[in-house]
Amino acid sequence: MAASVTAALLVIGDEILSGRTKDRNIGYIAEYLAAIGLDLCEVRIVPDVEAEIVAAVNALRSRYTYVFTTGGIGPTHDDITADAIAKAFAVTIDHDPRAVAILKAHYSPGQLNEARMRMARIPEGAELIENPVSKAPGFRLGNVFVMAGVPKIMQAMMDQLGPRLTRGSPMISATVTAYLAEGDLAKPLKEIQDRYPEVTIGSYPFEEAGKFGAHLVLRSRDEEKLAAARRDVLHMVEELKSSGKVKLWS
């Protein structure tokens, strides 16, 4: 198990950038990767433009352990991800016999037209990712995993991939909810952060039913350090509440 395995996600699709479709994959993949100990370090959303996809794939694959992409692997003219990935890796792309066999088993001969056959175009050297929902496969080339954009299909593909990825030490987290203003807890919280460099502490303000507060989220790969930092945060919150100097929201 590696200490830290990094990942990036590339979301491909005009429909996300135009606001027409609300992305539902980023949050899912972020949670999925966190659960198996991978650090999602960057996400990019780019349009259905070959040069943009090529540039983003190459920027990300050279930098992170894994790159996941979603979108652009269907049968229509705007589905250009497979060709863009081939270009990014400077390899050829053609109808892949394994992918053709999958499509032939799924579609009747009359249905398997030229457009559907496009879904069997796979870059040279790639490994297929099974699609149990609608059959047309995704693929892995090098450290890049190419998945469908339809959430249900992407999730099924992710389930194929998950067990095969190198996992990092799991990141564990703890949340302390403080009904205090961020501005009142910022200084002592920073002091705790400075004492625990192995723990990342984030503060996320919220408002619920007119009450204000902050979720203080502690994340670490070191369980003991996490527990110690959490105790300090809880102690800090109690001290602030009993100080009489700050506004309490509960």
Next chain:
Amino acid sequence: MAASVTAALLVIGDEILSGRTKDRNIGYIAEYLAAIGLDLCEVRIVPDVEAEIVAAVNALRSRYTYVFTTGGIGPTHDDITADAIAKAFAVTIDHDPRAVAILKAHYSPGQLNEARMRMARIPEGAELIENPVSKAPGFRLGNVFVMAGVPKIMQAMMDQLGPRLTRGSPMISATVTAYLAEGDLAKPLKEIQDRYPEVTIGSYPFEEAGKFGAHLVLRSRDEEKLAAARRDVLHMVEELKSSGKVKLWS
């Protein structure tokens, strides 16, 4: 009015990458910008790490007309956006008298501690963006607009900015919903796309209650071309449905 005004969005925050918080700003900003004729060309999500924010801001601001950022302008130690923006532009950053005045009017002297004063740190030469919700301002520096991550505050800031941005010719769109499989309409759809280079046609498959189909979305700045392409798409769908050769889902 410019023919095309481009924009990028930079979402800053560990909590989005860890999956803990589901982003609600990307879709909102995408729709907002589309409505005022701006082309959102790229989105990036980066962690609360100064070097990452600096690199992303510099990559995006040199490339697009406008860059919008969300997140990282609160009072806690993980709020480092203002300092990162100053670094990206190689300008100094200090307590800004205008921002200090806003905070002084809002907080009592006992409340306005060092942490809250951090929210008045604004890069040299920036213009403030008013925050009607919780007062601590955002700012504009060059072509970069720095907004809060809390959706309600971001939206209020966007409403300040919207009227002041150079608008592009509005992108207009039309959607044709076809209860046909993408693989059956892909070829004639590509032919229509090839006839109308001024219209971008996207195909987005869906499944609802066991019925399959695709939303065919046409987007253009040319109303007549859009209307003509839409007529051709409607005609294509009718032809396919009456051909007896494809599976109908309604």
